[in-house]
Amino acid sequence: MPTSMTLSWPETALTRILEALEQELLQASDEEIMTVAKELGMNPAMKGSAAFADIRYGVALRRTVIYGIEAWRGALTESEKSVLAARTRPSGGSTPLRQSKCPQRKD
């Protein structure tokens, strides 16, 4: 599209594009974002919504004497239990806690 041919390094071109697109996103209204989330079948009003996957909760390690998953579940506080219930599948006793509904791109 430019009238004269110019050559940019790919990383320079990418940086320019990403910064311009970032400005677009900064101008997006809250309503626009929530509408798109709903179109994608997400409900951002829910704490465990897939829209917030990998943003709001993480998993840390602590060392305690535990003899199996049931004992571990028993050691959880009420708030931890509710978060766990929201983030694990209904049938999934073996579902890893860190399993994301929206996995990160690794390719």
Add this chain to the structure above:
Amino acid sequence: MPQTQPLDLHIVATPAETALALKLVSEADLLRLKIIARLHARGLPADVGWADLLQEAFTRVLDGSRHQPEGVSIVAFLAGVMRSLKSEHWRRVARESRYGQAAPYSQVDEGTLDTEPRDPAPDLERSLNALQELAAVDRLFVDDPIALQIIAGLAEGLSAERIRGAAGISKIDYDSARKRMRRALLREGLACRLA
């Protein structure tokens, strides 16, 4: 039987959740920042994820190592921190290519950086990543010729006015295309899979 002490998983609030609890950001802001983080993670190596970029930006703000200037919204500020983290990453990669992984930071000064022979591999990796991501951005707007013209103009560093002039796009068509692009970016950033 000896008593073992296995590691126990503990759910913790992330820096982003902490910022939400402190009312530094709203839930819509979190989603906006997630989309921006996914955008900025483009071109970074696969081991640097968008969530790392986002949480690190929140951490820098929460621990006070980055201060929000007056008159700049927290979302714009965090987006800037993410950009700066990206630059930091590429500077670190460049340093490591010259001095090896264990090179002390004290040995790295601007003068030395300019004179030492360079390993071209990290630059090559960065360029290849960038080429792949440029192709991915094009794919995102493949059904929208005006959006592709805008992207091509942005890649050349042209202003909106010059893009419109060079491609012969009216202001109305340009603004409509920008809206479609924003929508596509929002969908892309919130969806589970990236193009």
